[in-house]
Amino acid sequence: MEQKAFQDYYPELFAQCYGCGSLNARGHQIKTYWDGEESVSRFLPEPYHTALPGYVYGGLIASLVDCHSTGTAAAAAYRAAGRSMDSEPAFRFLTASLKVDYLKPTPLGVELELRGKVKEIKGRKVVIETTVSARGVVTARGEVVAVQAPESLVQELLGK
Numbered sequence: 001m002e003q004k005a006f007q008d009y010y011p012e013l014f015a016q017c018y019g020c021g022s023l024n025a026r027g028h029q030i031k032t033y034w035d036g037e038e039s040v041s042r043f044l045p046e047p048y049h050t051a052l053p054g055y056v057y058g059g060l061i062a063s064l065v066d067c068h069s070t071g072t073a074a075a076a077a078y079r080a081a082g083r084s085m086d087s088e089p090a091f092r093f094l095t096a097s098l099k100v101d102y103l104k105p106t107p108l109g110v111e112l113e114l115r116g117k118v119k120e121i122k123g124r125k126v127v128i129e130t131t132v133s134a135r136g137v138v139t140a141r142g143e144v145v146a147v148q149a150p151e152s153l154v155q156e157l158l159g160k
Contacts, residue, residue: 019067069144
């Protein structure tokens with residue numbers, strides 16, 4: 001049986017995200033999985049994701065780090081609670097802080113690998129460190145402080 005991605009557990013309400021929403025036809029639709037204690041996503045930038053000829057636009061890299069990290073935060077919260085990702089109530093995380101360091105130009109035309117590590121879980125907050133690599137070379141490093149979506153926001157989105 002094929003392993004489901006973290007994002008495959010998102011209910012329709014949360015599956016609209018430009019970076020990771022499976023229901024956003026124009027989005028990146030990244031998929032994130034556990035690889036031991038790290039999370040991993042792979043993404044092949046399109047030619048229009050360019051900054052300069054041959055190199056990836058930094059905003060795309062930030063977007064990938066953001067969604068990879070918030071998905072990892074949710075999965076880490078389930079792990080810490082000893083729950084499966086399809087259990088209720090759902091853990092969904094939003095970005096409170098996003099920091100990206102661009103270490104080297106990221107080439108276009110190659111698959112990018114994102115790897116996340118959980119740095120901290122404290123209450124409703126999870127801190128994730130994510131690296132972006134191209135051909136095994138780390139080109140960017142990011143840190144996301146993710147916070148659990150408040151129930152009031154979920155209810156607002158549901159129209160309740």
